[in-house]
Amino acid sequence: MRADDVMLIGDMAARTGLSVSAIRFYEARGLIAPVRSPGGQRRFRRADIRRLSFIRIAQQLGLTIEDISAELNKLPSGRTPTAGDWARISRSIRASLDEQIAALTQVRNRLDGCIGCGCLSLKKCALYNAGDRAASTGAGPRYLMGENPDR
């Protein structure tokens, strides 16, 4: 890790907690655009640390790469997220979290109503039919919960 402003991919990995391969992957997906040395090696600016940290946090909040890319693209002219941008983005993430919590809660409540009913195969079972709606595609913390927090 150098003292000046140019950092290598390994330095970025050390600083952000991401793997080198993940950082290259994000570049391939267009989330970051480091400059290159004459020899072709990636040179990162300090601002890229914030950008990568943002990617990491947003992912942990359940946004997909595409979602994150969209958020980053909303920033005027390739800026790095500032505190203000972050506030705006996080409010939108919050709304999505709220939705997900509500959806999960609804499923749980339906499950409560169903415990012991034995209706498992009936077409009119609330859970059975609810599933069609409960499981739709889109962005969301697919990996956020659900996962074993202890390992």
Add this chain to the structure above:
Amino acid sequence: MRADDVMLIGDMAARTGLSVSAIRFYEARGLIAPVRSPGGQRRFRRADIRRLSFIRIAQQLGLTIEDISAELNKLPSGRTPTAGDWARISRSIRASLDEQIAALTQVRNRLDGCIGCGCLSLKKCALYNAGDRAASTGAGPRYLMGENPDR
């Protein structure tokens, strides 16, 4: 669809809402074990409808194939789930849903505390560090909200 007790895979698909390929897939994964006709075609019993319905519901609740397989294996001697079994299983699913809701809520609360703080790249940021725990691998409703039911 025949009136008697033997059903073909297409009948099962029609009755459970699963696709034919999904049913074959579940068999390959050991979740069901239909008998075969002399010619090699799958013959399903009525009980398999319940079993498949159970698989479908459990999946919509966020269990992985492996989780479901484990639940089904807990049933004594290859029985099909009864109302009682379902009550036991659904209580355990409920506990897992509760955990997930709690985890999500915690993340949302952390996010609230962080909105506007601009700490994005700081090592001490609660969200930044929380992520290590919030997003690890394991079973859970990865697809619960999140998928397109319309296709």
Add this chain to the structure above:
DNA sequence: GCTTGACCTCAATCTAGGTTGAGGTTGCAG
């Protein structure tokens, strides 16, 4: 006994988010 639709197997493909490996360069220190 032939046609036809439903069935069969097996392998390849898909999305997401990367990791791993092969084979080859860069660039800094000595």
Add this chain to the structure above:
DNA sequence: CTGCAACCTCAACCTAGATTGAGGTCAAGC
């Protein structure tokens, strides 16, 4: 100028949960 770690690209592989397609068989009706 050499050694060597860290870098580079590109392709293949991984998990989950299936779907799709190719090529072939079964069984029921006429």
